[in-house]
Amino acid sequence: MENKWQRVNVDQSLKEKIYTKNRSFASDVWYRFRHKFSALAGLVCILLMSLFAFVGPYFTEHTYDRQNLEHVNLPPFLSVQEIGGESYYVTRGMKLLHISPSGEALKSVAASADDAIGRRMAFEVDGEELILDYGQMPAVLVDSAGNTATKKTVWNATYRLGSDMLGRDIMARLMYGSRISLIVALVATVINMTIGIFYGGISGYIGGMIDMIMMRIVDIISTIPLTLYVILIMVFLESGLFSIIVALSSVYWVTMARVVRGQVFSIKQQEFVYAARTIGSSGWTILTRHLLPNVMGPILVTATMLIPSAIFMEAFLSFIGIGIAPPMASLGTMCNDSIQTLKASPYQLFFPALVICIIMFSFNYVGDGLRDALDPKLKK
């Protein structure tokens, strides 16, 4: 250690070496997104719901519209009465429904005699007589020898989530209903995005008088409550999936147009736009190649925020009876139908309500996560 001040030889190339991995903007966004639990959980839920909605119908023998009037209002868990080795379920219409040991709903038997004063009903099953004593609630089955039935709860194997008031399978209807929700969400958002991006982009890029007029139109449209608009358009069109998408896409683009216009307006004065103009790019090229890619973040965030409102709107329209036409299932119509039988069959409400809440939650959380990931400055 004679000379402490001796120069250490440093390899100049090492000085410039970047030790962390080189990350693109997209991978950066993905990194931030997947480190947020709620966003990731939302994404997984959306994927599972899509599987349920698009692949599920191939794995069930039920369809959304096949009715079986013998199997009306069967709950997912049947409280059956076992007598003589056979199980029976007493339906609300006071019929005996034969249930197989594994829980499948079989044929139903109507009463052969009804003694209303003694509050007893007789049924003939395979030549044997069974008596239903409905003097006590719940009613009890008694066979001719006087043995009473034992009670037991089995899971409904024919209708895993129960059947509705027309004997349709609730699970199959949920699949078709959530399929409609997801299709509406996707298609309406893509159309709104396209219209909004070009309307807002052109308005912001051209500026001046044209911008003024285009934005006044947007102002006027957004003053009218969108729900009223959509209902009016739905009255005019035939009800159905296509009409809902048309109604939603003709109205919901105004938010997107405003966002894009504001963004384009603020970045069109930057040097790279002047540079592009100097080398002779046309206005269209500047808009599509230079301006729009730079405002993609806010566009994506606005789009994911649009999805829940589109889903809500479809369910809302179907709920008040002008959305999806029966017999097609929609989560909104399912909720509406269930109100009539709410007191006796609450499961008919809870399953569609649960599915719609899961879908809404997932898209909201994904939207929040995406906003935080794309623009950490916005995070609060």
Place this chain on the structure above:
Amino acid sequence: MYRYLFKRLGIMLATLFLILLLTFILMHSVEGGPFSREKKLNPRVEEALNEKYHLNDPMVKQFFDYVGGVIRFDFGPSFKYPGKTVNDFIQEGFPISAKLGMVTMGFILVSAIPLGIWAALKNGRWQDAFVMTIATLGVTIPSFVLATVLMYFFSYKLEWTPVYGLDSPVGYILPVLALGGYSMSFIARLMRSSLLEVMNQDYIRTARAKGLSESGVILKHALRNSLIPVVTILGPTIAGLLTGSFVIEKIFAIPGMGVHFVDSVAQRDYTAIMGITVFYATFLIAMILLVDLFYVVIDPRIQLDD
């Protein structure tokens, strides 16, 4: 100020005219006249009906007659209920809807603002997380799902509230909760983030530095400024309450205007749809204008003559 007012009034009138035109065109381009039923009418009867309701006049004349009627607050007869006018629907339904709406608005303001303030003051602690969880639930659960689930538990299971109607004060609880849930959650979130932002401002530090008590800082300096975003959202909130009441009134069988509207939509009673839409739109636009004017009054930072 006056220039701003005139500009806003101009836009408002243009919007109303556009709504009238749009509803008129939409409703008159629906296939089949108002009297086409499955059973064919006698041509002479149909002719007489068309004559009575001026349906044989040229479209432009019909439109301006309609506009004239609207200016005189006359929305014409209902086509599905003979002897009833659209005005009857509005006069029957609007007071009920307005009462429900006002109670809900009161509930929203009384609950959302304190909740938001509480969450902001306890920022990062369990109280904050609690309020934000409720607010997230309220924003995501659709109103009709909330209404039916509440109805099942409180009306059928616990039997605390009536299943339908607004006859007793208790009857208001569920409709108000279901109708106001979304806006309450939204405003609570807005209040929280706005107060948090204001608390970081320099003038709050100044107020603390000059020795004001914490409650003085919050009540006198922070709260007033953080309320401004809440005021801006009041216009859309009123709109949301009005359109939200379509389903709430239907679920709880409240004979308000929303039910009349949904009924007339279901029955394709075109004059009623048209009249109620125009009435709703006028009312809402006027409310939004009022809220905006109020906003200008309370926030001196806004430039009026842009």
